[in-house]
Amino acid sequence: MRVLIIGYACIPNTGGETSNTWNWAWHLSHFHEVWVLACPGDPPIAESFRAECLNARLKIHWLAVPGGLDQWGHRIGNLGLAVHYSRWLRLAYLKATELHEQVGFDIVHHVSFGTVNAPPPFWKLPVPFVWGPVGGAQRAPSAFRHYISSLSGSEILRNIRVALLPLSLSLRRAATSSAIILATNRETHGLLAKVGARNVRFFLDSGIPSSFVSSPQVPRPQGTPFTLLWVGRMQRRKALPLALEVLAQTKDVNARLLIAGEGEMRGAWESYAKHLKLADKVQFLGQIPWHEMSQLYRSADAFLFTSLRDSFGTQVLEAMGHSLPILTLDHQGVGTFVPSEAGIKVRVTSPQQTVANLAEGIRRVALCPKERLKMGEAAHAFARTQTWERRAEQMSKLYEDVSLRTSS
Numbered sequence: 001m002r003v004l005i006i007g008y009a010c011i012p013n014t015g016g017e018t019s020n021t022w023n024w025a026w027h028l029s030h031f032h033e034v035w036v037l038a039c040p041g042d043p044p045i046a047e048s049f050r051a052e053c054l055n056a057r058l059k060i061h062w063l064a065v066p067g068g069l070d071q072w073g074h075r076i077g078n079l080g081l082a083v084h085y086s087r088w089l090r091l092a093y094l095k096a097t098e099l100h101e102q103v104g105f106d107i108v109h110h111v112s113f114g115t116v117n118a119p120p121p122f123w124k125l126p127v128p129f130v131w132g133p134v135g136g137a138q139r140a141p142s143a144f145r146h147y148i149s150s151l152s153g154s155e156i157l158r159n160i161r162v163a164l165l166p167l168s169l170s171l172r173r174a175a176t177s178s179a180i181i182l183a184t185n186r187e188t189h190g191l192l193a194k195v196g197a198r199n200v201r202f203f204l205d206s207g208i209p210s211s212f213v214s215s216p217q218v219p220r221p222q223g224t225p226f227t228l229l230w231v232g233r234m235q236r237r238k239a240l241p242l243a244l245e246v247l248a249q250t251k252d253v254n255a256r257l258l259i260a261g262e263g264e265m266r267g268a269w270e271s272y273a274k275h276l277k278l279a280d281k282v283q284f285l286g287q288i289p290w291h292e293m294s295q296l297y298r299s300a301d302a303f304l305f306t307s308l309r310d311s312f313g314t315q316v317l318e319a320m321g322h323s324l325p326i327l328t329l330d331h332q333g334v335g336t337f338v339p340s341e342a343g344i345k346v347r348v349t350s351p352q353q354t355v356a357n358l359a360e361g362i363r364r365v366a367l368c369p370k371e372r373l374k375m376g377e378a379a380h381a382f383a384r385t386q387t388w389e390r391r392a393e394q395m396s397k398l399y400e401d402v403s404l405r406t407s408s
Helices: 016-027 045-050 077-103 142-148 153-167 169-177 186-194 242-250 267-277 290-297 314-321 332-339 352-367 369-384 388-407
Strands: 002-007 033-038 058-062 107-113 128-133 181-185 200-201 228-232 255-260 282-286 302-305 326-329 343-348
Touching: 002 016, 002 077, 016 077, 016 107, 016 388, 033 077, 058 302, 107 181, 107 242, 107 343, 128 169, 128 200, 128 388, 142 242, 142 352, 153 186, 169 242, 181 186, 228 242, 228 290, 228 314, 228 332, 228 352, 242 255, 242 267, 267 282, 290 314, 302 314, 302 352, 302 369, 314 326, 326 332, 326 352, 343 369, 352 369
Parallel strands: 002 033, 002 107, 033 058, 107 128, 128 181, 181 200, 228 255, 228 302, 255 282, 302 326, 326 343
Antiparallel strands: none
C-alpha cells in the first residue's frame, strides 16, 4: 500500500508524543511505501533524519510554518502552539493534496497531534482516512480540582471547550468521514460516537521500543527499601501532591519515592514534600535523559501514576516494559488499558478515600513480594504487545481491513 502519514511532532529517539510520528513511519515502512508530512521543529534534528532514514520505502516531507517559531512552545506558549499547529494543518492539507495527485495514496493516516480539539482536514481527500490514536475528551475529576487549582484559567477554558465539542461542526465532519478512528480512552470514544463516528476502536496512543522491554524483574534482597517511581512533567494536572499524600499515609512501610521530571511546579511540590515531613523518603531527580530512563525503571519496585488528566502516559508503558506493577487511578487511558492483573487501579471517588485506597495498595504490593512479581509479569506481558514492531503489525492489519471495506 501507499500510505501518507501526517504527524506534526516528529522527533526520533525520544519518548512520548514527540516520537510517535517517527516510530509509526519507520516501522510501517517495513510493510508499506510510506510518505510523511511533518514539521521540522529543529533543523539539526531534521538533518539527522536524512542520515537515519536509509529505508527507500520511507519519504519525509518537511513543512515549516513561516515565521520561525518554536512549535514546542518554548517561546510561544500553549495558545501560540495551538495557532502554529492550526496554520501547519492548512499547509499540510495543501501538500497532501499535491502529493496525492502525484502518488495516488491508498490510505491517509493522521497520527499527531492526537486530539479531538483540533480535527484534521485530511478526510476531504478521496482516500480512506484513518484518524488516531486520538484523545482529548478526558477531564480532571471535579472533586480533585484543588490539585489542579480551581483558579486555573487554562483548565477552566479547556473544560468549557471540551463541553462544547459535541457542537463542533468540524469535529462532526471529521468523525463521520473517517474510515476508522482510534480512541485512547472511554471519554473520547464516547464523544466520537456521539458526534456520529461510524467506526471507533480503542487503541493505545503509546508505544515502546523493543529495547525497553527488559528481562523480568527478580526479587530484591530483604531489608532494602520498597522503591516507588513517579515520572512526568511537573504540571498541575499530573498531581504529584496526590502521590506525596499517599506516601505520607504509608510511613509504616519502609518505602521511598523517586521523582523524575521538571516543570513549573517543582519548587512548590518540593516544599509540599517538606511540609508533609517526607524529606527522608522522597528524592527529586530532575529531568532524566530518555536514554537513561531504562536504568531508573530497573531501580524501582513499582510505578505510581497519579495524573488527573491524560490520554494514557508513555511512562506507564515504559514501566510495564520493565515489569513494574502499576499503582494508579481507574480512569481515562490507564483505566481503559492497564490490565487489572498488572497492578492496582483505584476507583476515583473522594480525594480522601482515593488517597487511602492507594496507600493500602502500596502496602499490599510492598508487603507481598510474590504478588508483586506476579503483577510485574502481567505488566511485562502487556508491554510486549505494545512494542512499535507489534503496533505496526496491528496498524497494517487495520489498513487492510479499511481498504477491503471501502473497496467492497
